[in-house]
Amino acid sequence: xxxxxxxxxxxxxxxxxxxxxxxxxxxxxxxxxxxxxxxxxxxxxxxxxxxxxxxxxxxxxxxxxxxxxxxxxxxxxxxxxxxxxxxxxxxxxxxxxxxxxxxxxxxxxxxxxxxxxxxxxxxxxxxxxxxxxxxxxxxxxxxxxxxxxxxxxxxxxxxxxxxxxxxxxxxxxxxxxxxxxxxxxxxxxxxxxxxxxxxxxxxxxxxxxxxxxxxxxxxxxxxxxxxxxxxxxxxxxxxxxxxxxxxxxxxxxxxxxxxxxxxxxxxxxxxxxxxxxxxxxxxxxxxxxxxxxxxxxxxxxxxxxxxxxxxxxxxxxxxxxxxxxxxxxxxxxxxxxxxxxxxxxxxxxxxxxxxxxxxxxxxxxxxxxxxxxxxxxxxxxxxxxxxxxxxxxxxxxxxxxxxxxxxxxxxxxxxxxxxxxxxxxxxxxxxxxxxxxxxx
Amino acid sequence: xxxxxxxxxxxxxxxxxxxxxxxxxxxxxxxxxxxxxxxxxxxxxxxxxxxxxxxxxxxxxxxxxxxxxxxxxxxxxxxxxxxxxxxxxxxxxxxxxxxxxxxxxxxxxxxxxxxxxxxxxxxxxxxxxxxxxxxxxxxxxxxxxxxxxxxxxxxxxxxxxxxxxxxxxxxxxxxxxxxxxxxxxxxxxxxxxxxxxxxxxxxxxxxxxxxxxxxxxxxxxxxxxxxxxxxxxxxxxxxxxx
Numbered sequence: 001x002x003x004x005x006x007x008x009x010x011x012x013x014x015x016x017x018x019x020x021x022x023x024x025x026x027x028x029x030x031x032x033x034x035x036x037x038x039x040x041x042x043x044x045x046x047x048x049x050x051x052x053x054x055x056x057x058x059x060x061x062x063x064x065x066x067x068x069x070x071x072x073x074x075x076x077x078x079x080x081x082x083x084x085x086x087x088x089x090x091x092x093x094x095x096x097x098x099x100x101x102x103x104x105x106x107x108x109x110x111x112x113x114x115x116x117x118x119x120x121x122x123x124x125x126x127x128x129x130x131x132x133x134x135x136x137x138x139x140x141x142x143x144x145x146x147x148x149x150x151x152x153x154x155x156x157x158x159x160x161x162x163x164x165x166x167x168x169x170x171x172x173x174x175x176x177x178x179x180x181x182x183x184x185x186x187x188x189x190x191x192x193x194x195x196x197x198x199x200x201x202x203x204x205x206x207x208x209x210x211x212x213x214x215x216x217x218x219x220x221x222x223x224x225x226x227x228x229x230x231x232x233x234x235x236x237x238x239x240x241x242x243x244x245x246x247x248x249x250x251x252x253x254x255x256x257x258x259x260x261x262x263x264x265x266x267x268x269x270x271x272x273x274x275x276x277x278x279x280x281x282x283x284x285x286x287x288x289x290x291x292x293x294x295x296x297x298x299x300x301x302x303x304x305x306x307x308x309x310x311x312x313x314x315x316x317x318x319x320x321x322x323x324x325x326x327x328x329x330x331x332x333x334x335x336x337x338x339x340x341x342x343x344x345x346x347x348x349x350x351x352x353x354x355x356x357x358x359x360x361x362x363x364x365x366x367x368x369x370x371x372x373x374x375x376x377x378x379x380x381x382x383x384x385x386x387x388x389x390x391x392x393x394x395x396x397x398x399x400x401x402x403x404x405x406x407x408x409x410x411x412x413x414x415x416x417x418x419x420x421x422x423x424x425x426x427x428x429x430x431x432x433x434x435x436x437x438x439x440x
Numbered sequence: 441x442x443x444x445x446x447x448x449x450x451x452x453x454x455x456x457x458x459x460x461x462x463x464x465x466x467x468x469x470x471x472x473x474x475x476x477x478x479x480x481x482x483x484x485x486x487x488x489x490x491x492x493x494x495x496x497x498x499x500x501x502x503x504x505x506x507x508x509x510x511x512x513x514x515x516x517x518x519x520x521x522x523x524x525x526x527x528x529x530x531x532x533x534x535x536x537x538x539x540x541x542x543x544x545x546x547x548x549x550x551x552x553x554x555x556x557x558x559x560x561x562x563x564x565x566x567x568x569x570x571x572x573x574x575x576x577x578x579x580x581x582x583x584x585x586x587x588x589x590x591x592x593x594x595x596x597x598x599x600x601x602x603x604x605x606x607x608x609x610x611x612x613x614x615x616x617x618x619x620x621x622x623x624x625x626x627x628x629x630x631x632x633x634x635x636x637x638x639x640x641x642x643x644x645x646x647x648x649x650x651x652x653x654x655x656x657x658x659x660x661x662x663x664x665x666x667x668x669x670x671x672x673x674x675x676x677x678x679x680x681x682x
Binding site: 387 | 581593595596597598600601602603604605606607608609610611612613614615616617618619620621622623624625
């Protein structure tokens with residue numbers, strides 16, 4: 001297999017496309033995006049990205065090349081796996097060194113069941129080959145490559161990702177998880193996810209992994225496009241815990257039509273710098289968006305997360321709940337952008353941000369931007385930031401907890417409303433991950 | 441200009457753009473100039489600074505001193521306050537009653553010392569107007585204190601647009617910081633109720649607006665309140681009547 005050199009040029013883009021045997025329209029889109037990318041400059045706002053060197057990144061590596069050994073995985077990550085109590089086979093898979101694990105057959109049988117009902121749940125590369133018309137109909141229709149610098153980069157070199165289609169009126173009760181696919185084929189760092197819910201459908205998609213994903217790459221620029229049609233309900237959960245040398249610059253966006261609902265659940269723990277603002281475009285009448293996010297920033301991490309909502313339709317509702325915890329020299333930022341467009345009659349927006357600072361060197365920022373162009377809109381925003389009160393700590397300690405345990409209890413209690421909404425196995429793992437982070 | 445001792449009558453800043461408030465002084469300052477004013481509030485002083493349509497203002501607040509910024513009917517305002525001394529205190533009140541105008545307000549406060557307090561309150565009603573309200577609170581390392589921002593915008597018609605950006609940058613854990621922003625119309629039920637009692641719609645809206653303003657002004661000493669009500673009537677006229 002041909003090895004791709006460091007950095008990015010047109011031949012790399014062409015190579016990726018040829019390697020995947022993509023149709024011509026996809027190659028053209030990639031090249032357009034690449035040309036646009038070359039004209040753009042790195043964004044100047046937000047966290048410091050000067051350490052990110054785009055010339056020193058492998059933009060593509062196919063699964064065949066990834067023959068790593070378990071002993072090559074950094075000790076830090078191996079320790080975390082062990083303390084989380086993940087079975088060894090899964091650990092290897094998550095670290096990108098294993099080829100299969102026991103539960104694969106379980107996921108496979110689930111897949112068969114969905115298939116008979118008309119659900120498409122495939123790798124996007126596979127979907128392009130097998131459902132080209134459908135992919136073409138939705139690809140790049142929500143996030144254009146002109147959106148920003150990293151979106152252009154993403155479209156030039158994207159690989160891997162998920163394509164989900166839920167047919168009309170079907171309610172998928174079990175959360176669709178991206179675990180099995182990552183296992184089968186080592187996921188790219190520029191994965192592209194498309195989720196389409198046809199009228200009246202309902203689904204819950206869980207992505208990322210709740211255990212640290214070891215990565216030799218230093219940039220993750222994924223993209224998620226969600227299409228919520230009339231009266232459908234989509235829940236998107238992701239727990240992102242990348243290794244501490246990764247820049248996590250993600251783009252997630254959903255277009256919601258009449259009476260549709262989008263729920264975003266996001267947990268951000270790892271990576272050195274995260275910039276992630278899930279966006280909801282509430283286009284339809286009475287459409288709803290619910291954003292819930294938790295961010296944890298430890299040693300010199302910068303979690304720049306938030307939410308974006310554009311309310312266009314009548315009687316649309318948007319609720320944003322954001323919780324952040326910063327420790328040591330960690331920085332958490334809530335960056336919001338909510339726009340109520342003219343004629344979005346009786347739009348209702350409610351934003352709540354809470355920040356928790358664990359020690360004196362921690363940093364917490366809030367930048368909530370609100371724009372209202374409609375008289376009948378009702379907008380409320382509230383935010384609080386503070387430290388853990390000494391009384392609370394003292395009270396818990398007087399009941400026999402050590403200071404560390406008391407601290408853990410308070411922090412996990414703080415994020416409890418978020419954790420509750422996750423599927424059980426993710427909830428347990430996130431809970432333990434948070435405890436681990438506080439211990440460190 | 442140098443402010444000394446306790447002044448009962450308001451002092452008018454006419455020419456000078458440098459104001460020094462001596463330790464333990466107390467005064468109501470009335471700014472009519474159009475230039476940038478810099479105010480140095482020495483320890484234990486208490487200053488009420490009243491102005492309108494003023495571009496740029498700066499202040500340094502010393503130990504246990506207080507500055508009250510009061511802006512009325514403003515179109516374009518920018519203030520910068522540094523809380524340099526321990527227990528320094530800054531309160532901002534920006535009232536704008538917009539009719540056919542563009543309001544742009546940016547209040548910045550920098551906490552540099554321990555136990556400092558800042559409170560930014562902005563209230564605006566918009567009729568055929570647009571507003572951009574921005575507050576920036578920065579709490580530096582080794583500082584501590586309480587910071588609060590409160591933005592309220594009432595949209596009175598379809599052609600009004602409001603933007604709010606209450607920012608906070610906090611670099612220490614020893615703080616209590618909070619902000620909240622609201623934007624919307626006056627509750628239609630409230631207006632309807634008043635109309636059912638024989639009050640026309642515009643008057644009903646005005647009464648609600650006035651009650652908001654009264655509640656905000658209530659925190660100031662009586663002499664300051666009188667000045668502010670007078671000023672509101674002069675500057676906003678038909679939009680505001682007490």
